[in-house]
Amino acid sequence: MSLKDKLLSSYLAFEDHLEADSPIHDLRTDAIKQFQETGFPTKKEEAWKYTSLAKVLKPDYSIFPSPDNSIDFQQVKDYFLNDVDTYKIVFVDGVYSAFLSETTHDMVDVCLLSSALSKPKYKPVIEAYFNKVAKQESLTALNTAFAKEGAYIYIPKHKEAKKPIEIINFATGSEAALMVQPRNLVVVGENAHVQIIERHQSLSSNPVLTNSVTEIFAEKRAIVDYYKIQNDAPTASLIDSTYIAQETQSHCKVHTFSLGGDITRNNLQFIQKGERCESTLKGITILENKQHVDHNTLVHHTQPNCESHQDYKGIYADTSTGVFNGKVYVDKIAQKIDAFQQNNNILMHDKATINAKPQLEIFADDVKCSHGCTIGQLDKEALFYLRSRGIAEKEARALLMYAFANNVLESVSIPELKTRINKQIAAKIGVSLGFQI
Amino acid sequence: MGKFTEDDLKKELETKEYEYGFYTDIESDTFPVGLNEDIVRAISKKKEEPEWMTEWRLEAFRQWQDMEEPDWANVHYEKPDFQNISYYSAPSKKPKYESLDEVDPELLETFNKLGISIDEQKKLAGVAVDIVMDSVSVATTFKKTLAEKGIIFCSISEAIKEHPELVKKYIGTVVPRTDNFYAALNSAVFSDGSFCYIPKGVKCPMELSTYFRINQAGTGQFERTLVIADESSYVSYLEGCTAPMRDENQLHAAVVELIALDDAEIKYSTVQNWFPGNKDGKGGVYNFVTKRGLCETNSKISWTQVETGSAVTWKYPSCILKGDHSIGEFYSIAVTNNYQQADTGTKMIHLGKNTRSTIISKGISAGKSQNSYRGLVKINSRADNARNFSQCDSLLMGNECGAHTFPYIETSNKSAQIEHEATTSKIGEDQIFYCNQRGIDTEKAIALIVNGFSKEVLNKLPMEFAVEAQKLLEISLEGSVG
Known part of the structure; x- marks a missing residue:
């Protein structure tokens, strides 16, 4: 049975446990239909030209891991940012671990998506934001259908999260092969500020496939600082889709550090909905052995006077492959845009490969858009x-x-x-x- | 004198029609519309081709039938109905002329209107002109001078008859029949084109040139060009086009193959000014062209193109750098105005060691047009020390047009050095103000700035073309001010 069929039949079982009147029930039904039609992306699709999922779809993943898998703090201590006090939202095999976490409801909400989906208190926020910016691509739709757990972060107007927030997903290896689909929702209100660090970590050599979706909303003048640390075990694959909607004068920064894992695909999409927004997308990729990282970025400028900066550096050793597929899209009315896209790569060995496709699509005439891409070696x-x-x-x-x-x-x-x-x-x-x- | 306002200018330009739009009534011998094996056989028979050529065409036709029209390009148009095109049309009065006096005066008149005086060119430019009028070569000049050097420059149908060994050896080696939908179609039905062979060690003393024209209503134009530069030879080849005005869309699917053997150099320049459709986007030529060159050791192929015409352009002159130390170059200016759409660029495939390539692409979009650069730089794992530099600049005029850049860079060799740069901007108001201040009106100022923007490419054109190209840029952009 292929993974697609397995997921489709699992959904039926999953649906039975859901409340039919849940605000997102219709979303799930549409999403699973969408996935059923499109299936997993293949190399025939332009956006997946350089990344094949065939290999990672082979193992017989458990979709609903046992909720009782646990780990010792000592075992995972090193994966936390120990030198600084943080809020922590920790998931073990896709299930929330209260023992390892430190959440809060003091002024700001740093808690769980599962409670946000079920408690009436959060209903207005869920209705206003959930699945509002995520695009209906097949893997995102798959995540939407199965979305039940993840981080829920809500920073109200004029508030600031006092400590950085760590979102950590551990895979214990109790399952022979594990597929998890975390879903995070981050809403940062007017003038609010938040710093978030996200990582996925497998603790064994059993195959893990993570299909993660994060939605981030930055309201007027909000500041969002997001870090993705990808230094996973060589048998863990990650498909990460992050969608960010920005309002007037908001600043969003996303840093992606790809240092490990088997196949990593980062879909990072920004949409600027207000004027004078700033978006920053930066990444460092250092790969070895047979690792593969694909950065797929999109910055969509829909309003005038905004800026975006992209800077991705890659160092590729052994037979690793890197992909950078960046796109800047400027709408007709979005004049005075300053968009910059940079991608520099170093190949260390003869069998390493880099495929880059930095694209610009521009419909406004008074803009400053440029991109630069280099591939070379260390300066002799x-x-x-x-x-x-x-x-x-x-x-x-x-x-x-x-x-x-x-x-x-x-x-x-x-x-x-x-x-x-x-x-x-x-x-x-x-x-x-x-x-x- | 009354003030000539921008509105007046706009009005004048809107009503200004395609200057080269006329239609010469020459009695032609046209095939019925539609395409099947019989038509392919009939074309081949008409051209008095040998059996192997007929078979070659039929094989291409069979493969074409199984292929689908590509739709990945960033262009939108009504797909042509391939069964509603006549695949062969040739001027019927076709004795071969020794001198121009014998040529049909109507035809000469056509060329005069286009500003291509054969007499003048013979005397002044030193250009041998192989005029292709609706697919059949009518006059070939300077043949004798070339023949003395051993250079073969003739129509491809003549080459099939006279030099079958050369054609058989090289045709389809760079652009295989199955390469893409339009290349397969062209291979099946090509009516004529140019053939050029430069022998070992010969430097062609003059620019070789062909003028293409699409004339007959409802006929597609399927040109096939094959240029072979033997070891240590050099040739510069010019191709220029204008087409008469038509309301229905015309299809042009050409194939150009260049082969540069060891130490040879080919310079291929194009000025394309086919009918782009009127200001409402009606009519215009569909230009779907496959151009590719193969470089052997130490050789060089340089493509230069100025694209101002056609309603839809789909064209990627490419270089396969097979031999060590070979060089590929691509210089392009693509101008789109009104409803024109262009998706153009190049492919540089580095296979040999120490290969180098340069890409300079300038896109200028005005009106409601869409201009895309799409390019591939591929460094094979065995291509040590490959070097590429690409630069794609776009200039936007007005806020209803679009500029797009889709560069693909694929590298699997650590010693490769690749640089890619792209910018998009508009003409600076300060630049225009500076010109105005010195008494240069806005229209002229824009022409000046655009010429400056395109200079890097214009400089690469042979003298005769550079002048024409500059004029074309101005004509194409008229009315885009404001």
Whole structure:
């Protein structure tokens, strides 16, 4: 039985447990129909030209893992951001772990989507925002149909989340193969501010497929700072779709650090609905072995006087492959847009591959849109310079790679997170840098 | 003198019709509409082709039947009805002329209207003109001069008869019959085109050129061009086109194959000014062209194009850099106005070591037009030290047009160095103000700025074309001010 059929029949079982009067019941029915028609994307689709899901769809995944899987704090301690106090929303095999989490309802809501979906108190927010910006692509529709758990973050007008929020999804390996579909909803009200760190972590070598969807709404003058850390086990695949809607003068930043995993696909879509918005999309990708990362970004400018900045750096070793498929879309009325898209890549080995497709679609005439894409190697002269000053080749290479990626790292606004990613990158490159940033 | 306002200008330009729109009534010998194996056989028979060629065409036709019309390009148009086109039309009075005096005066008049005086070109430009009027070569000049050097420059149907070994060896090697829908169609029904062979070590002393015209109502034009530059030779080939005005859409599906053997160089320049449709987007030529060149060791192919005409353009002149140290270049200006749509660009396939390619593409969109750049740079895993530089700039005039960039970059070699840059902008108000201030009116200022914007590409054109191209840019953009 193919995964598609399995999902479709599981849905029938899943539907029985749902309340028919749930506000999102109709959404689910439409979504599963949509998935039934389109199925999983194939390489024939332009957006999936360079990424094949065939391999990750093979294992016989359990769709509804046992709710009793648990883990010890000591076992996963290192995956938390320990140096700084944070709110934590932790899921173990797709199920909320109250023991590992730290949520709040003090001024701001940092809790669970399952409770937001069931409690009448949250109904207005769910009705106003849930599934409002997510596009009905097949994988997102699949997630919508099965959406029951994930993070729910609501920051009201003029409020600020006092601590950064960590959303962590663990896979224990209790199931032979696991498919999870977390669904996050983040609503940031007028003038509000939030910092979020999201990661997916598999704790065993059993295959894991995560089909995650996150919707983020930034109201007027809101500031959203979102970090995605993808440093998963080599048997874990991730399809992450993040949709962001921005209102007037809001600022949204999304940083994606792709350092591990099997196949990782990032769909990151921004829609600017108000004037003077700013969107920032940055990423560092460092891959080895047979890893594959596909960054698919879209920034849709619908209103005048907005800005967007994209900066993705990639270092590819061994037989890894990288894809960057970025698009900037400027509507007719969106004059005075400043959109910039940059993608730099370094190939370390002969069998590594990079496929880039930076696109611009522009319908307004008074705009400044540009993109740059480079593929090259480390500068031989810079390498020679460092070596002539007594730095060993390995360290010299690491320094240069580090410098190459640093641009992106600089704009990380949580110092503890920056240090941590620094260390991870250093470990990945295989040297100790001997200094801290 | 009354003030000539922008409104007056707009009015004048709106009513200004396609300058080259006329129709010459030459009695032609046209096939019934529709396409089937009999028609393909009939075309082949008409051209007095050998058996292998007929078979080659039929094979292409059979494969074409199984193919689907592509729809991935960023263009929207009413699909042509392939059973409603006449696949062959040739001027019926067709004795071969030794001198121009013998040519049908009506035909000469046509060329005069186009501003292509054969006499003048013979004397001044040193250009040998192989005039293709509705698919059949009517006059070939300078043949003798070329023949002395051993250069073969003739129509492709003549080449099939006279030099079958060359045609058989090379036709379909760069653009296979099954390459794409239009290439397959062309392979089945091509009526004529040019053939050029430059022998070893010969540098062609003059620019070779062909003028294409679509004339007969309801006939499609299926040109086939084959240029072979043997070892260490050089040739510069020009292609230029204008088409008469028509209300119904006309289809043009050409195939151009270039083969540059070791150390050879081919420079292929195009100025395309087919009828773009009127200001309401009615009529105009559909231009679906497959152009590709194959570079052997140390050779170079350079494509230069100025695209101002056609209602719909779908064209990607490409280079396969097969040999080590080979070079591919692509310089393009695409101008779209009114309802024109262009989806054009290039493919640079790096297979050999130390191969280099350069892409410079300038897109200018005005009116309600859509202009897309679509390109591929592919570095094969064995193509060590490949180098590519691409630059795509778009200029938007008015807020009803669109500019699109779809570059594909695929690299699987670590020593590759690729740079890609693209920008989109409009003409600066300060630039126009500066010109106005010095007494240059807005229309002229725009022409000046656009010429400056396109200079990098215009510079690559041969002299005769550069002048024509500059004029074309101005004509195409008239009325886009405001």
